[in-house]
Amino acid sequence: MINTADLSAFLGRRRGRAGLHWTDWLAYSYLVLGVLIVLMPILWMFLSSIKSPRALVENDPRMLPYEQVQVPAPDGARQLGVFVWTKPDGTKADVAFVGPRGLNARVFELGRPDQIIEVPRAQLERKDRLSPRWENYTEPTLGSTQSRTFNFLRYFWNSTFVTIVATLLTLVVNAMAAFALSKYRFRGRDFMVIVIVSTLLIPPTVILVPLFMTVSSLGMLNSLWGVIIPAIATPTGVFLLRQYMLTIPDELLEAARMDGASEWKIFWRIMLPLSLPALSVLAILSVMWRWNDFMWPLIVLTQSEVFTLQLGLSTFKGELNDNMHYLLAMTVLTLLPVTLVFVFLQKHITTGIANTGLK
């Protein structure tokens, strides 16, 4: 747009002021607000995911994971919660809570377990400390207390398998078609191109039932292949790769042909390496689609041993249970791979998507 640096200097001279224009302040405030709206919920979920089950059940509204300080009881049999006692004279002392008596509480000051005193509950305030509970992550994954309803490692493996295999197949199958449609002249080519591009317009959501029946009659229900195969031939992929391959000069292919390369070899050794920029855009899109895919797996996969992460999460969320701490931690683990990919390939992804106009 405008070179605002030069412009604001120019405007500044005219209006007799320099520095940030008020619209700049407005812009930055807008951005900060937006970033808060985007990031706060994610941050809140992450911080919640390291809270103790108790803090979650109690709906502790504080951002950070607090937990009540505890001390062993004198008999050593149990843990006692620690409170801060505000004495009538205004001084404060840490006390351990032994038990209730009416509206009062029986406590002892830390270090003096023999002197049990009674104080009004109103004078007690929980003593909390920061205590992230990483067990929320380690328990379901490392299996020390394997959650029966949420077999994270299996779901993770299923998702990974689907994502990797489907992406590889998507790349090869669509690149082959794009190669044929961009570098050969044959009868029916233009018709094929039109057909493929027009299926960009068929929304997958409107063929759910027949697709389900087709997959079912092929015996691919409750199989990861039933999730992988139907979507590997994507018009988006053919379109994107074909547009790129059209820019690769034909002379290169002719040179390879003169060099005695077979058509397959031209494809594999010349075309694919040279299409790498487009292939990587498609690879990123495919990874995103597959990792995040929900509806189709929801229909094809009904047995929990073939669930993907997304299915596992949604099922787990749907069940009323007190395993919220696991759900949140597993949600964080599910968004982590995508987030890492995004952090490292951010520029690549955004420019790729902006240039192709595809998601």
Next chain:
Amino acid sequence: MASLPDPSAPAGARSAGDLAGWLWSKLGDALDGPFRALQRHIGANRMAYVFLVPNVLVFGLFSFWPMMLNFYIAFTGGQSAILAERPFVGLENFRELLDCGSWLDPKSCPVAGFSFWTGIWNTLFFALVQVPVMIVVALATALVLNRDIAGRGFWRAVFFYPVMLSPVVVAVIWDWVLKRRGILNALIDDAVTGWNAFVTSGWFPFVGGFVLAAFLHLIMARLFRLMKVPRSEIWGAGVGIGLALLLVFSTAFREFLTLPDYRPVNWLIDVRSGWPMFWVIFVYTWGHLGFYMLILLAGLQAIPKDLYEAAEMDGTSKARQFWRITLPLLMPTMVVVLVLSLIRAFQAFDEIYVLTGGGPGQATKLIIQHVYEMAFIGDAKRYGIASASSVLVAAVLLVLTLGQLAATRRRAGG
């Protein structure tokens, strides 16, 4: 670019990238034999068909065939997923969907029709609110990011980030935020409490008075100027400050400013309020905004700078530049964004299904959820009804898409 090293070099002697390249060429060579034999057999040019085979196969089997099948299933009944066992029932499914007292009132329909029309009206409402809101916000964000902003890459990345997240994750996150005792209610509660504390505190006369005085002074000065009162500035200041002092020390004014205690709202469950639909739209927009923002930003960056420089030289105001240069030149991109987001909105399912399950009641049940539930939920699998509904939805989407094509063609032509 891929690193393809000399394939004749020993693999171990090279870096990892070279090793990958070496493996790559070996893999290609391994497949070369059969393909070469095939090529010898059918000729080089016909290899194009060979390259097309896998794609066409998958495409035909899993896109075209189902598309055709959909029409057939829509005319069959029964609960079997096996095509041969499904009896032909003619227009029965459509009758069940469309045979209502009034389409505007789903309650006047048969059971399937009720679900269908609830979904349709909810989807229409959803799309007609969500799409304009999202486009306006996306455009605003793109415009802000298109300024000479420090750290543009960072801001862009953050706004785009939710697009990368899975719908299920998005739903879990927002479900957690919107719980009755979630962070949103806590924040609102904090804000109300804090405000009330401020209004009743001893600081209020000073801070509030200052702000109020400044504000009232501006208003009064302008008012007096309009009324052509001489020395409007001074009069304005005097009256403004006086009024402000009067107000901040009056208890009535403080009471007026004091907010009632905040009672946490059950955002996603409260049936009588419109909040569930609001949050469904909000969350969906939250998750998809970044994509459209990116497309619009690309469109903005494609507008030549010198147009603005020329406008600047002509003394065109910023607002006029926006309406007369930016918006017309961005129109093609806007049309794409509009249609794309409309089509997507009509197909919205994942986030919403996980977030509310269509509830409370049927308040957020969209049309695709209706299709899904008819076919795949419960004991009675009503595939025929689901297919018939799909056909109707597809017709709507087709009209939208053709509308886009017409719009883009008209633009291209004119």
Next chain:
Amino acid sequence: MATLTLRSVTKSFGPARVIHGIDLEIGHGEFIVFVGPSGCGKSTLLRMIAGLESVTTGAVEIDGQVVNDIPAAERGLAMVFQSYALYPHMSVRQNLSFGLENIRTPKPEIARRVAEAARMLRMEHLLERRPGQLSGGQRQRVAIGRAVVREPKIFLFDEPLSNLDAELRVQMRVEIGNLHQRLGNTMIYVTHDQVEAMTMADRIAVLKDGRLEQFGRPLDLYNHPANLFVAGFIGSPRMNFLKGTLEAADARSATVALAAGGRLALPCEAGAAKPGDAVTLGIRPEHITPIEAGQGDATLAVQVTEQLGGESYLHGTLASGETLTIRLPGQTRVRRGETIGLRLGEPAARRLFDSASGAAYPALS
């Protein structure tokens, strides 16, 4: 040993015919240049020889064997492309060895040939680089090297120097010439630049609109162009053409009345022509001598003089409005705006063409 024969070769793209039956015999070891303006079909012809385009009718023979249906890779030819077509993702060494690997050449043999080609083209130090890291001239050399390592029967060059600057072009011309000397292979070279054709070719094939206009040794083409097109295309600055009417013609000579005034005779075989035929007289710029105004065969109003130091050009108009260029050795005193007289060459240096068909009347000398 490789000879190439084209027999009535034609090429059509759909209904459009771009090559109209070309016959050509190329002997072993010859350096042949196809030259012509862009769109004349010279590149298409080369690609048909290479096997990159199919032959519509006629036959392409290599060493007496018809190769119409043999794929490009198996014809034993190598080609240097206009854009060089180097594989951008491979190092120079891989570019050179890719073709040899495809035909399963033993590794030591590949290494030997690559090393030899690299030495011959002085690019040993470039072997590990990617094409993107090379200058235009270096890329050109790699492209030639890629052809050399194949040890082809025939080298094909498709305007290989058109992307280089003038100085490099001269240098590469010499290098390709040396390469031909050294390898002794048959080479076919396509260019639109008649200077390249003149300097490099053993024989030149001049093409226009898919037809072979003339095929012969460079100086034969220069001295005895078969028609107006060849006469105008070969030689720079181009031959001057003066319109006229045939006054008298026989088997030994012809007399022409010029539109610019004056009457000229020249020795040529014009037996078939009749007096009154429209003819065009062709005279090379170096054959015209300026003399004092009012004398000689015609009068020229000088409009531009170009002094290059070693030689000079005069451009002007004749009384008929036709333009004329004169090339003079050394420097000239003639100034713009002067009017000078002209001596239009020795009779034997004049060429006569039939205006309607463009064909030359065979010169007698």
